[in-house]
Structures are given as structure tokens and as C-alpha cells.
Amino acid sequence: MNCKKGYLKKRDILYIFYNLNYINRLYEDNNEIVKEINTFNLNDVEQKIENNNYIGTAEFEGMDTIWNYEATEDTEIELKYILNVISGKCKIVLIFPDNTVNTIFENANNSQSNDYSTTTLQLKQGLNRIKLVADKDTKVQFDLSIENGTFNELGF
Numbered sequence: 001m002n003c004k005k006g007y008l009k010k011r012d013i014l015y016i017f018y019n020l021n022y023i024n025r026l027y028e029d030n031n032e033i034v035k036e037i038n039t040f041n042l043n044d045v046e047q048k049i050e051n052n053n054y055i056g057t058a059e060f061e062g063m064d065t066i067w068n069y070e071a072t073e074d075t076e077i078e079l080k081y082i083l084n085v086i087s088g089k090c091k092i093v094l095i096f097p098d099n100t101v102n103t104i105f106e107n108a109n110n111s112q113s114n115d116y117s118t119t120t121l122q123l124k125q126g127l128n129r130i131k132l133v134a135d136k137d138t139k140v141q142f143d144l145s146i147e148n149g150t151f152n153e154l155g156f
Contacts, residue, residue, distance in 0.1 A: 023062045027089070027135040034099040038064040038131075042155045054144045054151040060134045061088070067130040069149030071123045079119050079130075080145040081105065084112040088138025097126025104130070116143070 023041060026032050032039075040062030047056030054066065069077075083092060083105055091106035104119060121128075132154065134140065144151070 024136050026063055027091075027133055030101045033063055033093060033101055033131060033133060034095050036065075038062070040064050040134075040155070045154055047153050049151045049153060052146055052148075052151075054153075055142070056154065057139075057141045058154055059137075059139045060090075060132070060154065061136050061138055063131050063133045064154050065129050065152055066132050066154065067144070067146060067149050067151050069123065069128050069146075071125050071128055073125050075123050076120050077123060077146060077148050079104065079121055080116050081119075082113060082116055082141075082143045083107050084141040085109060086112075086139040086141070088135050088140075090132065090134045090138050090140045092144075093131050093133055094121055095129040095131060096124045097128065098124070112141075121146075 023039065026039060040060060042062075042064075043059040045056065045058040045060070047054070047058070081092065081104075083090060085107040087109060089106070089108040092104045094102045094104055096102070104121070105117070128149075132140075132142070
């Protein structure tokens with residue numbers, strides 16, 4: 001930024017505004033979601049990965065890759081999950097090797113369940129990824145189980 005005597009240039013103000021709103025725009029932007037880089041703000045996170053199960057609670061906005069699997073051929077696997085959204089909105093997306101995005105599940109304010117849902121994921125040969133994508137000021141609780149692949153903690 002170029003500041004002279006404490007003043008910001010118009011382009012510097014626009015740059016700051018753009019960066020402040022970047023996280024807010026991610027939720028609906030598949031072109032950003034497919035990127036390998038993760039962008040997020042993460043607060044008050046508690047999480048545990050054990051065997052093929054990932055459990056956590058987080059105040060979160062942005063996107064982070066929480067699972068990946070290198071499939072040697074097209075295959076099917078089952079995802080068992082609970083996604084409770086206390087505030088904001090959140091979705092779980094599957095990103096195929098060709099960067100196609102498939103929303104597995106999406107939830108908004110005060111949607112809670114104690115029952116697991118199960119879905120069959122149709123994976124393609126190559127690197128398949130799951131991202132947790134959250135809108136501004138989202139608080140979530142999640143419990144995910146998948147037989148294959150590797151879970152990654154939020155923020156790591």
C-alpha cells in the first residue's frame with residue numbers, strides 16, 4: 001500500500017475492501033473452491049481424527065480440505081455423516097480430479113440432527129477431495145466417517 005501523510009489511495013482502499021470480502025464470496029464460487037489452496041478464518045476449534053472418523057466443532061468461515069483420496073480407478077465409497085449448523089451456513093463438497101464440484105450436503109442456521117446420513121460417493125480415478133465450506137460467522141458440529149482416504153484437521 002502506498003500511504004502519503006496518512007492517506008490511502010483509492011486503489012489501496014479497493015484492495016483492502018476486496019480482501020475483506022473475499023471470504024464472504026467463497027461460499028458460492030466453485031472456481032475458488034476447487035483450488036488446492038485453502039482460505040479460512042478459524043476460531044474455537046475442537047477436533048479429533050481417529051481411524052476413519054473425523055469429529056469436530058468449529059467457528060469457521062472460508063474453505064478447507066478435510067479429506068483426500070487418490071483413486072486408482074473409478075470407484076464408489078460410502079460417507080456417513082452428521083453436519084449440524086448452529087449459526088451461518090455450511091456445506092460439504094466433493095471435488096473430482098477434473099475440478100468438478102459436487103455438493104454432498106448443505107445446511108443453514110439452527111439445523112441440527114442426531115441421526116447419521118449415509119451417501120455413496122462416486123469417485124473418479126485420480127485425486128478426489130472433500131472440502132468443508134462455510135459462509136461468514138458459521139459455527140458447526142460435524143462427524144464424518146469414510147472407509148478409505150485421509151482426513152485432515154481444519155487449519156492444518
